Amino acid sequence: MDHSEPLLETPLFSAHRALGARMVPFAGYQMPVQYxxxxxxxxxxxxxxxxxxxVSHMGQALLKGPDHATTARALEALAPADFLNLAPGRQRYSQLLAEDGxxxxxxxxxxPLAPEADGTLILVVNAACKTGDFAHIAAHLPEGVTxxxxxxxxxLALQGPEAAAVMARHCPPAAALDFMAAIPTEFDGIPVEVSRSGYTGEDGFEIxxxxxxxxxxxxxxxAEPEVKAIGLGARDSLRLEAGLCLYGHDIDLSTSPIEAALNWSIQKRRRSEGGFPGAGRIQDELAQGPARVRVGLRLEGRAPAREGAEIASDGAMVGRVTSGGFAPTLGAPIAMGYVPPALSAPGTRLDVLVRGKxxxxxxxxxxxxxxxxxxxxKAGA
Incomplete structure (x- = not known):
């Protein structure tokens, strides 16, 4: 990002200021880090x-083709998830991959759930990557898909155990959704697209x-008593406790989905058929195991380990921390990082070097x- 460029504002910038938010530069935007x-x-x-x-800084887009199969296969040429068999009204997580995986x-x-939207997929990408993502996708689309x-x-994202009760007052159809379901509906008469998903590990909705x-x-x-505005700082500590990856930190061009322990996001058909960038590497890592793997770490004491801290075993460096901080829910420091598979089993003791200690x-x-x-x-449960 060219820091000489003026920072952008979301449509809620004035609302954040009115609440006394501390605004910081983030992905080219002025965003609230805390209230x-x-x-x-x-x-x-x-x-x-x-x-x-x-989360209005995120990149939203439509991928449109003549029918679902055409649009799905166009996206499957760029990402390893099974979009062909994605049901109407359902959402799926995936990754855009480089040629090396x-x-x-x-x-x-x-x-989308609506029959008239057949041939359309709705995309949401990370804010800092959206310009490059959209250029990459557009440059690799077949004729007829735009x-x-x-x-x-x-x-907007509403997250937490009382989110569904709040949504039921303004948007009853949304409160009936299950995880990773999505519908076009109305919120107090205003047209919206709602999914039951989020980035905190809690139940919640993105609107x-x-x-x-x-x-x-x-x-x-x-205006609802259960709801308060939350900034980027807590968003990061919540997603870290949930073990969710942050792009540019836990995952990037140097990591594959298998190294990142995102195997679950590649469905069976795609694992066997391939047909996406880096398929050979990913199929090999699925069969043989990757050279390193993302793990969670619980640290003793109170000092947090930050991104870049070395992870050691028996005095030898074996990896680095990619995300770290204090976990308010646990009252202890936690981190994520990459280590060799032989050191990845829960309970394995390691050292993390923090300020030389x-x-x-x-x-x-x-x-x-x-x-x-x-x-x-589940059926029968």
């Missing part, structure tokens, strides 16, 4: 009630709406804090 109550309070509120996030970005894909950016839309209507939704949600760390299962997504009960 007056502070990051710890915001983190705890989201875990116990409902937090409202402005490195990750260009991770993103969300929704197949990418349509949607800068006219804002994106796409026209820019001019975003302040109305923001105000209506904040070796701190004892234990490999932990991810997520650090159990997720609470609204999944449908």
């Amino acid at each position: 007056p109550n502070g990051i710890l309070a915001e983190h705890g509120w989201t875990r116990t009630h409902a937090g409202l996030f402005d 490195g990750i260009i970005d991770d993103f969300m894909v929704t197949r 990418l349509i950016e949607r800068p006219e839309r804002a994106l 796409s709406v026209e820019n001019e209507s975003a302040p109305l939704l923001w105000a209506a949600l904040l 070796a701190l004892t760390a234990t490999v932990a299962s991810l997520p650090f804090v159990p997720t609470r997504y609204a999944r449908k009960p």
Whole structure:
């Protein structure tokens, strides 16, 4: 990002200022890192009630073709998920891959529920990557499939155990969704696109709406007693506790989805058929195992390990921390990083070097804090 360029503002910039937010540069935008109550309070509120996030800096776009199969296969040539068999009204997580299997970005894909939208996929990509992502996708599309950016839309995320009760008052159809389902609907009469998903590990919703209507939704949600505005600081500590990757830190062009422990995001058909960038490498890593793998780490003491800290075993460096911080829910420091598979089993003891001092760390299962997504009960359960 050229820092000489003026920072952009989301449609909710004035609303953040009115709440006393501390604004910081993030992905080319002025974004709220925290509000007056502070990051710890915001983190705890989201875990116990409902937090409202402005994520309008994210990149939204439509991929349009003559029919679903054509559009899905066009995207499957760039990413390893099975979009062909994605059902209407469902959402899927995947990654845009480079030719060597490195990750260009991770993103969300929704197949609209409406029959008239057959041949359309809805994409949401990371803010810092959106310009490059959209150029990359557009440059690799077959004739008849087009990418349509949607800068006219804002994106709000309502996250936490009381989010569904709040949504039921304004948008009853959304409250009936299960995890990773999506519908076009109305919020207090305003047209919106809602998915039951998020980036905190909590139950929640992401709401796409026209820019001019975003302040109305923001105000209506904040008027509910369960809801408070939450900034980027708590968003990061929440996603770290949930063991979720942050692009440019835990995943990037140097990591493959298998190294990043994202095997679950590549469905069976794609694993066997391939047909996406880096398929040979990824199929080999699935069969033989990768050279390194992303793990969670619980540190002893109170000192957090930050990105870049060395991970050591028996005095030898074996990896680096990619995300780290203090976990408010656990009252302890946690981190994620990459280590050889032989050192990746939960319970393995390692050292993390913080300011020249070796701190004892234990490999932990991810997520650090159990997720609470609204999944449908399994048949017979």
